[in-house]
Amino acid sequence: MTVRIVVLAKQVPDPETPPSQFKIDESTNSxxxxxxxxxxxxxxxxxxxxxxxLLRDGGADVEITVxxxxxxxxxxxxxxxxxxxxxxxxxxxxxGLDKIDSSATVKVLAAAIEKDxxxxxxxxxxQASDWDQAHVTLGLAEVxxxxxVSLVQKLELNGDSVSLQRVIPDGYQAITAPVPAVxxxxxxxGEPRYPxxxxxxxxxxxxxxxxxxxxxxxxxGDLAPKLELKKLYVPESNKQVELIEGEDEAxxxxxxxxxxxxxxxx
Amino acid sequence: xxxILLVAERDQQGEISQASLQSVAAASGLSDAQITVAVTGExxxxxxxxxxxxxxxxxxxxxxxxxxxxxxxADVAALVASTNPDVVLFNKSDFGxxxxxxxxxxxxxxxxxxxxxxxxASGSVSVTRPVYGGSALAEFEIxxxxxxxxxxxxxxxxxxxxxxxxxxxxxxxxxxIRASVTDTVAEARDGVRLEDxxxxxxxxxxxxxxxxxxxxxxxxxxxxxxVGASRAACDAGWIDxxxxxxxxxxxxxxxxxxxxxxxxxSQHMAGCSSSRAIVAINKDGDSNIFKEARFGVVGDWxxxxxxxxxxxxxxxx
Ligand SMILES: Cc1cc2nc3c(=O)[nH]c(=O)nc-3n(C[C@H](O)[C@H](O)[C@H](O)COP(=O)(O)OP(=O)(O)OC[C@H]3O[C@@H](n4cnc5c(N)ncnc54)[C@H](O)[C@@H]3O)c2cc1C
Numbered sequence: 079m080t081v082r083i084v085v086l087a088k089q090v091p092d093p094e095t096p097p098s099q100f101k102i103d104e105s106t107n108s109x110x111x112x113x114x115x116x117x118x119x120x121x122x123x124x125x126x127x128x129x130x131x132l133l134r135d136g137g138a139d140v141e142i143t144v145x146x147x148x149x150x151x152x153x154x155x156x157x158x159x160x161x162x163x164x165x166x167x168x169x170x171x172x173x174g175l176d177k178i179d180s181s182a183t184v185k186v187l188a189a190a191i192e193k194d195x196x197x198x199x200x201x202x203x204x205q206a207s208d209w210d211q212a213h214v215t216l217g218l219a220e221v222x223x224x225x226x227v228s229l230v231q232k233l234e235l236n237g238d239s240v241s242l243q244r245v246i247p248d249g250y251q252a253i254t255a256p257v258p259a260v261x262x263x264x265x266x267x268g269e270p271r272y273p274x275x276x277x278x279x280x281x282x283x284x285x286x287x288x289x290x291x292x293x294x295x296x297x298x299g300d301l302a303p304k305l306e307l308k309k310l311y312v313p314e315s316n317k318q319v320e321l322i323e324g325e326d327e328a329x330x331x332x333x334x335x336x337x338x339x340x341x342x343x344x
Numbered sequence: 345x346x347x348i349l350l351v352a353e354r355d356q357q358g359e360i361s362q363a364s365l366q367s368v369a370a371a372s373g374l375s376d377a378q379i380t381v382a383v384t385g386e387x388x389x390x391x392x393x394x395x396x397x398x399x400x401x402x403x404x405x406x407x408x409x410x411x412x413x414x415x416x417x418a419d420v421a422a423l424v425a426s427t428n429p430d431v432v433l434f435n436k437s438d439f440g441x442x443x444x445x446x447x448x449x450x451x452x453x454x455x456x457x458x459x460x461x462x463x464x465a466s467g468s469v470s471v472t473r474p475v476y477g478g479s480a481l482a483e484f485e486i487x488x489x490x491x492x493x494x495x496x497x498x499x500x501x502x503x504x505x506x507x508x509x510x511x512x513x514x515x516x517x518x519x520x521i522r523a524s525v526t527d528t529v530a531e532a533r534d535g536v537r538l539e540d541x542x543x544x545x546x547x548x549x550x551x552x553x554x555x556x557x558x559x560x561x562x563x564x565x566x567x568x569x570x571v572g573a574s575r576a577a578c579d580a581g582w583i584d585x586x587x588x589x590x591x592x593x594x595x596x597x598x599x600x601x602x603x604x605x606x607x608x609x610s611q612h613m614a615g616c617s618s619s620r621a622i623v624a625i626n627k628d629g630d631s632n633i634f635k636e637a638r639f640g641v642v643g644d645w646x647x648x649x650x651x652x653x654x655x656x657x658x659x660x661x
Contacts, residue, residue: 097608100610181448210473210474210477212441213441213457220446221449227412228411228441244525247586251411251527252526252528254526265579266585304455306484307483307484308483308484309482310475315635321640327641327647331647331648331652331655332655334652335651338621344567344656
């Protein structure tokens with residue numbers, strides 16, 4: 079029987095944007111997209127796509143759906159999971175989703191999963207690189223009433239249960255959970271695969287399936303924020319580095335040690 | 345009056361952790377604060393002399409529930425239901441991150457993770473938290489009650505006050521235990537723990553491979569410190585992920601943090617910015633790490649580091 083997996087994915091500004099190029103429009107409390115820096119799928123979400131693909135590589139009969147909630151999707155970014163090998167892309171795309179908070183995101187995801195489900199596994203990345211809250215997938219497990227395991231680096235399907243490795247500071251825990259379950263995936267799982275040419279061709283032919291809020295029986299009124307963003311700003315840094323320059327690089331290394339000693343730091 | 349339920353954690357000796365003592369300080373700073381601290385297990389030792397109104401003991405976290413926190417969430421949720429606090433405070437630890445988030449969605453409450461500041465000076469609760477990997481700060485107002493908040497370690501100085509709280513034991517919550525831990529595999533760590541080290545030297549992608557980490561280890565050993573790494577170095581498989589410093593790795597605050605071949609991405613700095621002095625060795629003078637460091641050498645680590653190590657050894661001899 080086909081195992082249905084849904085992977086939650088979000089488009090974010092490229093987190094590798096150099097700090098010097100990271101700018102905020104304080105009048106709208108939003109990030110100014112740096113010139114030429116495109117939106118990308120949140121990196122940990124690609125780890126979650128990879129986790130699903132590894133189950134398929136291992137011989138399981140899986141159907142992989144990628145689900146995203148938002149507005150103004152950039153298809154070049156959002157189709158990457160399809161190019162990696164996911165089967166379907168489902169978007170909840172609605173103007174009403176422009177400025178929602180994460181409690182509302184969870185509601186919309188839960189409604190979309192109820193409509194498009196049932197799913198055996200719900201996978202999310204360990205956190206999103208824009209708001210870094212690391213809680214949407216956890217919250218979804220609560221709202222759906224499903225078992226939850228976070229920070230998964232390895233998973234194996236055994237019929238009605240999954241065997242998992244969950245990362246802890248100095249190793250991992252072995253965990254079993256019944257299916258259906260909600261899991262967050264961490265980068266220790268391994269790098270997401272690069273799409274190959276065939277994958278890219280297939281993805282270009284696939285059309286996303288799109289839901290509006292109304293399709294899910296929701297309206298903007300259901301999505302009132304619990305957190306109100308008052309101010310978003312780049313913190314000022316007035317740190318001044320003292321560069322140690324010797325006659326050559328080796329001498330700089332020596333002078334650095336002497337300088338730290340002088341400051342009683344070592 | 346602002347009622348606060350602070351869910352504390354213990355250190356390896358079983359005492360209230362430094363991070364939780366920081367949370368106590370944060371809670372005490374709220375105006376008109378009335379603080380209840382929940383601790384797992386018996387409220388003895390430092391728990392019984394916290395400078396708060398009340399200490400409530402909840403059940404110990406069983407090894408099967410550790411990391412999943414199904415029972416722990418139910419216990420805290422039961423306490424929240426019976427005491428109706430305005431604010432529930434956790435540390436941004438494994439426990440706080442999971443239990444806090446679960447509790448928020450179980451009780452349909454607001455959640456703010458990894459905050460560096462909390463205040464109620466304006467009436468309602470507001471928090472500041474780093475976002476975009478630390479490239480920006482965001483201030484939020486929390487309109488609904490309770491506000492469930494996790495605090496970043498190091499954001500507040502730990503309280504040094506003591507008090508004589510009343511002590512109670514709370515009833516356990518009822519939980520539907522589904523997932524469970526069957527085994528824990530932890531790498532034995534020799535030497536000083538990365539999180540506790542006074543000296544840390546970390547290597548990044550600029551090291552170019554796994555071998556150079558042995559030079560870093562020599563340096564760490566010479567100074568009784570520990571070796572860290574950037575995520576790029578860990579993801580490349582050059583060193584185990586347990587050495588990763590940063591937003592999704594460990595937080596360190598040594599006297600000296602030496603970053604070798606690390607560019608200083610905000611997500612990396614999130615784990616080391618509270619160090620007393622950051623020292624950068626990087627061949628690119630425009631690298632962001634020089635904007636965060638107190639001392640720096642612009643140069644190739646292969647030339648800089650051996651003489652640095654040799655001089656350190658001479659100074660120590
Ligand atoms: C949500 C999220 C969470 C993250 N969490 C973390 C985290 O916890 N920790 C973390 O570290 N990263 C984290 N990252 C990744 C982070 O954004 C950076 O990609 C990463 O820190 C870069 O590592 P690096 O500095 O080693 O590599 P690079 O950025 O590639 O820098 C390498 C540096 O080495 C220098 N160099 C090269 N050769 C030499 C030489 N011979 N001598 C001296 N210098 C040399 C270069 O000039 C360059 O500055 C996270 C990212 C995201 C999106």
